[in-house]
Amino acid sequence: MTKPLFVLNGPNLNLLGQREPDKYGTTTLADVQLLCEEAATEQGLTVDFRQSNHEGTLVDWIQEARAEACGIILNPAGYTTTSVAIMDALLAAELPLVEVHVTNIHQREEFRHHSYVSKVANAVIAGAGVHGYQLAVQHLARLVRA
Incomplete structure (x- = not known):
């Protein structure tokens, strides 16, 4: 069996769908997990989906x-x-990596324009809403098959 894709979510994403719905929408993180699982299944893959508010975790x-x-x-x-x-x-x-942001971080406050993760990511998807996760699964599936 193929190893899963890890879909990791940082701080406050547990509040997706509740926090600032004008910016982040009303889709919950549980909905995003289902979206990722469906997209992975279409690619013949599985997902290990996690969220933490703690950097060390x-x-x-x-x-x-x-x-x-x-x-x-x-x-x-x-x-x-x-x-x-x-x-x-x-x-x-040393794994293929896709960075995802629900909002377009480059249209937001100046301090959000810099990303340490982007420096090491194979691809960055920002501003596509939660659909960006589906795009990330599809792209990562291509990378792991290459």
Whole structure:
């Protein structure tokens, strides 16, 4: 059996669908998980879907992915602009990586324009709403088959 795709979500994404629906929409993180699972099934893959508000937990999961996953989709959320630790863990994982953001971080506040994750990602999808996760699964499926 093929290793799963790890879909990892950072801080406050547990509030998706409730927090600032004008920016993030009304789709919940549970809905996003179903979207990812359906997209992965269409690609003959499975998903291990997780969310944490804690940077160290995300680093631990990325390190786990090195042995247990075929690739990573990461929405680093608030850690996008701050976490060298997450970037270093992603480098060490040596896996295909797609970074996802529900909003277009480049249309938002200036401080959100910089991403440590983008420096190591194979692709970045920003501003496509939760549909970006589906696109990320499809793209990552192509990368893991290459």
